[in-house]
Amino acid sequence: MTDITTIIVVAVVVIVVAVLAVVAATMLRRRRSAELRDQFGPEYERTVRDADDPRDAEKELAQRRKRHDALTLRSLDPQERDGYRRRWQQVQEGFVDDPSRAVHDADALVADVMAARGYPAEDVDRREEDLSVAYPVVTQRYREARAISREHSAGRAGTEDLRHAVTSYRALIGALLDDGDGTGSGGRPENDGRHRQGGPDQDTRRETTA
Structure with a gap:
């Protein structure tokens, strides 16, 4: 084999290897994106939409997943779960008299349940x-x-907005409460649908984990 032939063969091999590497990288990136x-569902779309580069958005989501996997999470025991459900019932009942306070208490309850589950x-x-x-779905609602x-703090939200909140x-x-429950309750707190007249709407869907 002449020197020219050898150079040509080596060049072809290098090109083929480079093409295969590009194809493999593209397939890997597409699989990761999928x-x-x-x-993440709607959270993926939201993060990509807000990012300058979709690759940066995907990197952020991958970092979130890695950080989440490193958490030591726990399911609530029945007594804890019942206690938080009673607190939630109090939030619902308090909505009639003080909608703004109910929203504040609901946010505080979210923080307390998350902390109990092991979230920072x-x-x-x-x-x-x-x-x-x-x-990812109920996070959008959160x-x-x-x-x-x-908006309410700025005077731009009324009672119906607070009801939605x-x-x-x-x-x-x-x-959060239903995770690991196994009762098939769909994440619904106790006394579902038996709130005081004028309380917030009860009809919500359970968020399923990915």
Whole structure:
């Protein structure tokens, strides 16, 4: 084999290897994107939409998942779960007399349940990120509830908005309490549908973990 032939063969091999590497990297990136999209659902779309580069968004979501996997989470025992459900019932009943206070208490209950489950709940933004890994759908509702609370503080949200906020909090609290329950209750707190007249809407869906 002449020197020219050898050079040509080596060049072809290098090109083929490079093409295969690019194809493999592309397939790996697409598979990772599909996995993140499947796990995070609406949270994936939101994060990609808000990012300058979709790859940065996917990197952020992957970091969230890694951080979440490092948490030591626990299921609540029946006594704890019942106690939090009673607190939630008090939030619902208190809505009639003081909707603003009910929203505040609902947010505090979310933080307490998360802390009991093992989430670092002090940082509100961190709460959203951690929750989005396992509860991407109700995390969107949690954001809505927080946004309504801020609007109310600024005088731009009324009672119906606060009602929606409490219902959104309910979806997240139900999911957190029902995790590991195995009772088939769908994450619904006790006395579902038996709230005082004028209380927040009870009809919510259970968030399923990814």
